[in-house]
Amino acid sequence: MKAHYQRPMGRWYLRPFYLFVYTLRELTAVFVLLYALVLLAGLAALAAGPEAWAGYRQALTHPLSIGLHVLILVAALYNSITWFMVAPKAMPAVFIGTRPLPGLLITLAHIVVFAIISVVTVVLAGAG
Amino acid sequence: MNRGNRQIDILISRYDPERDDQPRTERYTVPYAHDSSVLDALLYIKDHLDGSLSFRWSCRMAICGSCGKMINGVPSLSCKTFLRDYAPGPLYIEALHHFPVIKDLVVDQAGFFDKLPESRPWLIRDQERALADGPHRQSPRQRARFASTSACINCLLCYAACPQYGMKPDFAGPALLALVERYNADSRDQGKAERMPMINAEDGVWSCTLVGNCSAVCPKDVDPAAAINRNKLESAKDYFLRFLKIGSGGAE
Numbered sequence: 257m258k259a260h261y262q263r264p265m266g267r268w269y270l271r272p273f274y275l276f277v278y279t280l281r282e283l284t285a286v287f288v289l290l291y292a293l294v295l296l297a298g299l300a301a302l303a304a305g306p307e308a309w310a311g312y313r314q315a316l317t318h319p320l321s322i323g324l325h326v327l328i329l330v331a332a333l334y335n336s337i338t339w340f341m342v343a344p345k346a347m348p349a350v351f352i353g354t355r356p357l358p359g360l361l362i363t364l365a366h367i368v369v370f371a372i373i374s375v376v377t378v379v380l381a382g383a384g
Numbered sequence: 385m386n387r388g389n390r391q392i393d394i395l396i397s398r399y400d401p402e403r404d405d406q407p408r409t410e411r412y413t414v415p416y417a418h419d420s421s422v423l424d425a426l427l428y429i430k431d432h433l434d435g436s437l438s439f440r441w442s443c444r445m446a447i448c449g450s451c452g453k454m455i456n457g458v459p460s461l462s463c464k465t466f467l468r469d470y471a472p473g474p475l476y477i478e479a480l481h482h483f484p485v486i487k488d489l490v491v492d493q494a495g496f497f498d499k500l501p502e503s504r505p506w507l508i509r510d511q512e513r514a515l516a517d518g519p520h521r522q523s524p525r526q527r528a529r530f531a532s533t534s535a536c537i538n539c540l541l542c543y544a545a546c547p548q549y550g551m552k553p554d555f556a557g558p559a560l561l562a563l564v565e566r567y568n569a570d571s572r573d574q575g576k577a578e579r580m581p582m583i584n585a586e587d588g589v590w591s592c593t594l595v596g597n598c599s600a601v602c603p604k605d606v607d608p609a610a611a612i613n614r615n616k617l618e619s620a621k622d623y624f625l626r627f628l629k630i631g632s633g634g635a636e
Contacts, residue, residue, distance in 0.1 A: 342609075349529070351525070351529070
């Protein structure tokens with residue numbers, strides 16, 4: 257008798273759709289890394305002196321840079337929100353009496369805190 | 385089975401190890417009624433159309449965990465999936481993904497059952513309680529801590545849903561790690577340190593990338609993804625405590 261049949265994995269990261277959604281979530285981390293590099297470049301420019309800093313700020317206003325930032329913003333939002341959606345599974349279980357705290361409530365709490373901190377940051381940055 | 389007067393086409397991935405190199409698809413037309421399950425259809429095919437079709441089943445009521453199949457690409461219990469939801473059809477049935485296929489819809493489950501004892505799925509006590517001391521008392525709150533993970537029926541749908549298990553058959557996988565959590569969360573158990581090596585291992589919780597599909601397909605709402613990812617925190621804590629030489633878990 258022949259061996260058992262082992263089905264190949266194929267392009268599992270594209271199909272079915274829910275695995276593609278997972279693949280997208282993982283890929284958005286690349287854009288988060290890109291933004292960290294942009295910030296790091298700014299820090300290096302600041303350390304190098306006023307001229308380098310002015311050059312860095314000038315480069316940020318280039319249309320390509322603005323386009324990249326919009327892309328990074330969308331990717332980072334997707335990354336954050338999809339991780340908030342799985343947060344109830346990654347944190348210690350919370351029970352009220354004998355009932356587990358609903359996951360949706362945990363996700364919403366994360367999103368609300370995230371929105372508040374974002375608004376406060378934008379206001380503070382605008383004031384400074 | 386109530387035969388009904390409607391008909392639906394079912395495509396089945398067949399594999400005969402004595403003549404096939406890889407699976408082939410065969411089409412069957414079966415009658416069905418409002419309450420006909422996919423398992424009813426498979427039994428109809430075996431009884432009336434093709435007696436050579438092989439598949440596992442037992443209880444017909446979603447508690448034995450035997451009849452899991454891929455139904456239109458989704459791991460499902462065939463007794464708990466109804467033909468009416470797939471009208472007008474056709475629907476496509478395959479053996480559970482990620483496991484070696486023995487014949488037709490029957491898979492080799494050794495990848496799960498061989499690892500089962502490693503999770504030590506029983507109550508471990510430092511000192512066995514004497515019968516004369518009476519039962520272990522447990523409050524409803526303590527019981528609630530493992531209510532969901534104790535509902536597992538070992539149907540292996542979560543393994544068929546997990547691409548990590550598909551790529552790494554050595555991965556302990558969703559149901560086993562949920563079972564580890566079920567006993568660790570039990571107030572009567574004192575065996576957590578014995579189970580930590582399995583959690584800490586590379587083939588333990590750290591092979592999970594939180595796809596989350598295991599929990600989505602679970603017919604018993606066990607939520608293995610939560611059980612696994614909560615134990616990443618436990619594993620990290622265990623590592624640092626051992627680093628400070630006050631823990632007892634140990635690595636593989």
